[in-house]
Amino acid sequence: MDAMVRPIETVMDDGDRKTVVTLRPVPQAADIARTFIEHRMLVEGRPDLVDDATLIASEFITNAYVHVPAAEFFKLMLCWNAGSPLIEVWDPSWALPRPRTLADGDGFLLSTSGKGLFIVSRLAQSWGSRRIPKMKGGGKIVWARLPKNEEE
Numbered sequence: 143m144d145a146m147v148r149p150i151e152t153v154m155d156d157g158d159r160k161t162v163v164t165l166r167p168v169p170q171a172a173d174i175a176r177t178f179i180e181h182r183m184l185v186e187g188r189p190d191l192v193d194d195a196t197l198i199a200s201e202f203i204t205n206a207y208v209h210v211p212a213a214e215f216f217k218l219m220l221c222w223n224a225g226s227p228l229i230e231v232w233d234p235s236w237a238l239p240r241p242r243t244l245a246d247g248d249g250f251l252l253s254t255s256g257k258g259l260f261i262v263s264r265l266a267q268s269w270g271s272r273r274i275p276k277m278k279g280g281g282k283i284v285w286a287r288l289p290k291n292e293e294e
């Protein structure tokens with residue numbers, strides 16, 4: 143990596159249990175995202191979610207890195223709502239993800255790529271994407287919600 147490129151630009155915690163990490167599009171970005179998400183899941187007492195949450199964040203960041211090559215940065219956001227974590231990744235492209243499904247038939251089953259979001263759809267309680275209006279910065283957010291702790 144270019145020594146001048148800082149992989150993490152900012153980390154903000156707004157005190158409302160929402161953390162925002164601004165990541166440069168470097169090959170290490172997905173690894174940084176995994177480390178950050180693992181740390182937050184452990185801090186929040188949700189070791190049960192470490193595997194699913196790190197995989198989801200990793201898929202989202204890798205997608206932004208691969209499919210939005212002109213991006214100057216991405217944002218990885220994590221917030222909690224009544225014990226339910228929400229993972230969001232912002233990137234500057236308006237193009238929404240186009241997940242493939244089993245309904246796509248053999249082309250999907252035999253393909254070695256195009257599986258990331260399918261896996262996310264199986265792990266997350268819900269997931270989706272939405273465009274951000276230009277006046278609010280543009281681009282889009284891809285998000286996934288994970289289950290709350292039923293023991294609480």
Ligand SMILES: Nc1ncnc2c1ncn2[C@@H]1O[C@H](COP(=O)(O)OP(=O)(O)OP(=O)(O)O)[C@@H](O)[C@H]1O
Binds near residue numbers: 241260
């Ligand atoms: N952040 C994104 N911006 C624009 N398009 C996206 C983004 N993420 C995904 N896509 C589109 O949605 C498709 C499906 O994404 P998915 O992650 O399931 O597969 P993939 O990235 O092509 O392959 P894999 O994740 O298996 O390596 C992608 O091929 C791409 O066209």
Ligand SMILES: [Mg+2]
Binds near residue numbers: 204257
């Ligand atoms: Mg992918």
